[in-house]
Amino acid sequence: MTKRNTALKSSVPPARPKRLPRYTSYPTALEFGPLDAGTHDKWLKTLPICEPVSLYFHIPFCEKLCWFCGCFTTISNKYDPVEKFLETLKQEIRQTAVKTGRLHVSHIHFGGGSPSMLKPDDFLSLMDVVAECYNLDHVNEFAIEIDPRTVDRDKINAYAKAGVNRVSLGIQDFNENTQQSINRIQPVSLIERVMTDFKDAGITKINFDLVYGLPYQTVETISQTIEQTLKFNPGRIALFGYAHVPHIKKHQALVGKHKLPEQKERQAQFDHASDMLRASGYRAIGLDHFALPDDHLFVTYDARELKRNFQGYTEDRADTLLGFGPSAISSLPDGYAQNVPMIKDYMDKISSGQSAVVRGLSIVADDKMFRDIISTLMCYFEVNPTEIAAKHNIAYDFSREISDLEKLVHAGFMMCDQGLYKITPAGKPFLRAIATVFDQYFDQSTDIIERCIHESEG
Ligand SMILES: C[S@@+](CC[C@H](N)C(=O)[O-])C[C@H]1O[C@@H](n2cnc3c(N)ncnc32)[C@H](O)[C@@H]1O
Ligand code: SF4
Structure with a gap:
C-alpha cells in the first residue's frame, strides 16, 4: 500500500505547518x-x-x-x-x-x-x-x-x-x-x-x-x-x-x-x-x-x-x-474540485462558457478510508482504525499511526479499549492535532505530543 505523504519521502524536511487543519474535508x-x-x-x-x-x-x-x-x-x-x-x-x-x-x-x-x-x-x-x-x-x-x-x-x-x-x-x-x-x-x-x-x-x-x-x-x-x-x-x-x-x-x-x-x-x-x-x-x-x-x-x-x-x-x-460561485468547493465520489476564487476570473470563465474549476484533487480508496477515520474522530472523539479499514476492504498497516496513538495514551490524551481509541477529557483540546496522526499528507516529522502542545489551533 503506497502512502501519499510526500513530505516523509523528501530529503529536505518541509517547513512545519503553522496551523492545524480543521478537517472539514480530507484530504484538506x-x-x-x-x-x-x-x-x-x-x-x-x-x-x-x-x-x-x-x-x-x-x-x-x-x-x-x-x-x-x-x-x-x-x-x-x-x-x-x-x-x-x-x-x-x-x-x-x-x-x-x-x-x-x-x-x-x-x-x-x-x-x-x-x-x-x-x-x-x-x-x-x-x-x-x-x-x-x-x-x-x-x-x-x-x-x-x-x-x-x-x-x-x-x-x-x-x-x-x-x-x-x-x-x-x-x-x-x-x-x-x-x-x-x-x-x-x-x-x-x-x-x-x-x-x-x-x-x-x-x-x-x-x-x-x-x-x-x-x-x-x-x-x-x-x-x-x-x-x-x-x-x-x-x-x-x-x-x-x-x-x-x-x-x-x-x-x-x-x-x-x-x-x-x-x-x-x-x-x-x-x-x-x-x-x-x-x-x-x-x-x-x-x-x-x-x-x-x-x-x-x-x-x-x-x-x-x-x-x-x-x-x-x-x-x-x-x-x-x-x-x-467563486471559491466554492464540490465534493464528488471521485474527488474535490474548487472554483477560481476571484469574482472577475469566475465571471470571465463562466461567461465564455468554460468551467470555473481550477483546483482540486482526485481521491483514491485509501483517501476514502482515512477520510472516514478522521471524520469519525472529529465527530465522536474516538476511532477504531482497524474496524474502519475492514469496512473499506483495505488491509492497511497502521503501525506508525498506532505507535502515535499509544504515545497519546501514555500522555493521558487517549485511552484504548480493544482497538477503540477514545480521546480523554485531557486530550479534547488537541482533537485537531490528534486527527493529524491519520493525515497521510501532513508532515509527521514533529513528535505527536509536541504537536498537541505547541501547534496553534487558529
Ligand atoms: C460567512 S459568515 C456568515 C454570514 C454573514 N456573512 C455574517 O457574518 O453574519 C460565517 C461565519 O464564519 C465565522 N467567521 C468568519 N471569520 C472568522 C474567523 N476569522 N475566525 C473564526 N470564525 C470566523 C463567523 O462566525 C461568521 O458568522
Ligand atoms: S465580512 Fe462580515 S458579514 Fe461579510 S462574510 Fe465576513 S463576517 Fe460575514
Whole structure:
C-alpha cells in the first residue's frame, strides 16, 4: 500500500505547518493542486442519477468589512455588481446541470459572504433557475447564512416562500467593545427583531454563530454573551475560535492592533461557554457545535450518522456536494474540485462558457478510508482504525499511526479499549492535532505530543 505523504519521502524536511487543519474535508483543501475542467466534467457526467446531491451557493459580497473576517468575500456598497454576478451564477448552474442531468437534491446551503445581501426578487429568481435545473421535491434542509444587519421582513418572507427552513445568524459576540474592535456593531435589539421576523415567517430552525478569542473577550464577557444567547434559545450554536491569519487576510491586522487573548485564555473562554451551554440543556457536538435535544443535529449524532463538510458538522448524508460561485468547493465520489476564487476570473470563465474549476484533487480508496477515520474522530472523539479499514476492504498497516496513538495514551490524551481509541477529557483540546496522526499528507516529522502542545489551533 503506497502512502501519499510526500513530505516523509523528501530529503529536505518541509517547513512545519503553522496551523492545524480543521478537517472539514480530507484530504484538506491545502492539498489541492491544478485540476483540469475535463476531469471535473467526467466526474459530473458519471454521477448516479438516482442518488440525491447537496447544493452549495457561494455569494461573495458583503456591505461592510468585518475586520475579523476569514471568508471569501468582497465589499460592495453598490448592488449592480451583485446583479451581474447573479446572472453569471445562474449560467453556471445551467451549465453544470447539462452535465449532471436533473438530479434530486436533499440539502441546499447558501453561504458567503452574505447571501442576505440579495434582494427578495433576486433570491426567488435564482431559486427558479435552481428548480428548473434540479429536482427540489424532497429537500430535507434548505439553509442560509444571514448577516442580521442586512436582512428585513421582505427578504425573510422570500426565504420562507422559497422553502428555506434553517438560518444561521452571524452573532459573533454581544459585547460592545468586542463588536467595535471587529467593526461589527449589532445591538441585541436588532437580533430580537430579526428573531421575531423569522419566527413570524415560520422559519424556526435557528443557528447562532459565536466567536471566542476576539479582542476584549474574557471569561466574564463570554458568560454574558452566552447568557444573552440562552434567552434567544437557538436550536444550534457554533462556537468558533477566532482564526487570526493577517498574513492571508490583511484586514485582520486591524484586529491585531488590539490585544488578543492568549491560548490559555482562549481555552478558558471555550470551556466556560461550553459548561454554561451544557448546563442549560445543550449537548456538545464535535469540535465546536452545540445542539438542543430537539435539533436534528443531535438526533443525527445519536444515530452515529454525523458527518463533517465545508460548513462544519452536518446531518446531510448525500455523497455529492455541488458547489457554485467563486471559491466554492464540490465534493464528488471521485474527488474535490474548487472554483477560481476571484469574482472577475469566475465571471470571465463562466461567461465564455468554460468551467470555473481550477483546483482540486482526485481521491483514491485509501483517501476514502482515512477520510472516514478522521471524520469519525472529529465527530465522536474516538476511532477504531482497524474496524474502519475492514469496512473499506483495505488491509492497511497502521503501525506508525498506532505507535502515535499509544504515545497519546501514555500522555493521558487517549485511552484504548480493544482497538477503540477514545480521546480523554485531557486530550479534547488537541482533537485537531490528534486527527493529524491519520493525515497521510501532513508532515509527521514533529513528535505527536509536541504537536498537541505547541501547534496553534487558529
Ligand atoms: C460567512 S459568515 C456568515 C454570514 C454573514 N456573512 C455574517 O457574518 O453574519 C460565517 C461565519 O464564519 C465565522 N467567521 C468568519 N471569520 C472568522 C474567523 N476569522 N475566525 C473564526 N470564525 C470566523 C463567523 O462566525 C461568521 O458568522
Ligand atoms: S463576517 Fe460575514 S458579514 Fe462580515 S465580512 Fe465576513 S462574510 Fe461579510
